[in-house]
Amino acid sequence: MQNLLPLLIIFFCLNTYSNPMPLGLELNKTTNIDLTKKYKIINKEPNYWQGYNYYIEPNEKAISKALVICNDFNVIEAVILTIDKNKFEEFYNILKDKVVTFKDGECLIILESSELNTEMELVYITNGFYKEFLNKLDKEEKLEQEQMKRLL
Known part of the structure; x- marks a missing residue:
């Protein structure tokens, strides 16, 4: 019985860790099939870099x-x-015109607010996807700068 207790603790700790679950959708685990079962899809469009964007009805009045x-x-x-x-x-x-980033395991939670806008954005994103997004954005900016130099 004593040998079983550490195994139970390890098993319990490993199974309690999960990525953030905004709207009950666990990042890096939930699929688009799970999404369509849970929410009404308003619009689906190809993402600029990879995959698809799904605009959904969140069923939350504050969102x-x-x-x-x-x-x-x-x-x-x-x-x-x-x-x-x-x-x-x-x-x-607290924020006014700032951006706050929190880290939760393999995910980032970004809260962005602007005085000029009446709304704020709360972003849940995996670290890998965010890094890939920033790298692609950086490459595009460098390409634009090179094109501008050629025009001058």
Whole structure:
């Protein structure tokens, strides 16, 4: 029995860890099939770099828009929620015109607010997808700069 206790503790700890689950959709695990079973899809379009974007009805009054991004394997890599700032006054008072990033295991949670907008965005994204996004964005910016230099 004593030998069984450490194994149970390890098993329990390994199974309690999970990625963030915005709207009940676990990042890097939930698929587009699970998404369509749980939410009504308003619009589906190819993502600029990979996979598809799904605009869904979030079934939450505080959320005005919800975008779910899946990779080429149809696994959810990011969830972007647009929320009325008045619903998060405590965040707004702290943030004002700032961006705050939290790390949760293999995922990032980014809260972005602007004084010019009445809404704020709450982004849940896997580290790998975010790094890939930033790398592709950087390459595009460098390509644009090179093209501008050639024109001059």
